[in-house]
Amino acid sequence: MNPSQLVQTAAGAALVLLALGILVAGIRLVRGPDAADRIVAMDLISILIVAFLAALSVRTGHPAVLDVAIAYALVAFLGTVALARWRQRQAAAEKREAP
Amino acid sequence: MSDVLAAVLMVAGAVFALVAAVGVARLPDLLIRMHAATKAGTLGAGLILLAVAIQGAETGLTLRALAAIFFLLLTAPVSAHLIGRAAYRVGVRLWERTRVDEFETYCRETGRCEAWRQEFQIKSDDAFVKNPNCHPERSEGSLRKTK
Structure with missing residues (x-):
């Protein structure tokens, strides 16, 4: 791989x-x-990290970094x-305890 | 030629990703923020991966990049759905200028709130009323107008 x-x-x-986007998020x-x-x-930060790793694989010329991006995704x-399921269960538990 | 296309796609994808991040930081409530996070974010990452696929000299690299795009498009709606569902059931505060809560209207009209409430063992109406601006009548009117 030899990007122009x-x-x-x-x-x-x-x-x-x-x-910059990761910092703003x-x-x-x-x-x-x-x-x-x-x-x-x-969730957005992890999507941005996947994109970051993909761009990094082009920048450095190491195709293996793209595999890291896929595994990370x-x-x-x-x-x-x-995390989303945990938050939902936590809310349900809170409402059960204090209706 | 493919290099120019890849370069343009890569910068465009990064700009979309940055716009998504600014949206998540600045938009007023969680459900509105999710528009930026899942749509613009996925588009940005997808464009960058597409650029990687286009400029890759080896077939294996292109295929891996395309597989990553496919996986991203497969998982983004699922995670967005789960977060949105959790947020609504948690009862996150909606934006003060939100006027329509379609789920609340649906519940009131069909009377299916009961099953929902039993599932989550909620005894009061509190779980539904997160925004005083969302009156059933007003929501109904808005819904009819959109039909």
Whole structure:
């Protein structure tokens, strides 16, 4: 794999924009206010990390980084599902205890 | 030629991803924020992966990038659905200018709230009323107008 200069430059620009995006989404991760808001922010951040890894595989020229992106996407999806279900169960438990 | 296309797709995808992040940080309530997170975010990541697929010299690389896009498109709606469902059942506060709560209207009109309430063992109406602006009458009117 030997990406051209143009594609490498574009990948570099994409990496900068994606890093900025991860930081901006981090604002919502910190501010919340509900855990569900943080789950949304974390879901977006993991999607952005997948895109970041894909751009990184072009920038560095290591195709193996793309495999990391795929594996991370699989794990992040499971994490989001688990967190969303956890929040829902927690709410149901709260309502059972204090109707 | 494919290099130019890949470069354009990559930058466009990154811009979409950044817009999604700004949306998640700035939009007023959770359900509105999810529009930015799941739609713009998936589109941005998908465009970048498409750029990787286009510029890849080896077939294996292209196929892996396409598989990643497929997987992303498969999982994004599922996780969005689960988060939205959890958020609604938690009773997150809606935006003050939200006027229509279709699920509440549906529940009141069909009387299916009972099963829902029993499932989650909720005794009062509290779980539904998260926004005083969402009156059943007003929601009904808005729904009819859209038909």
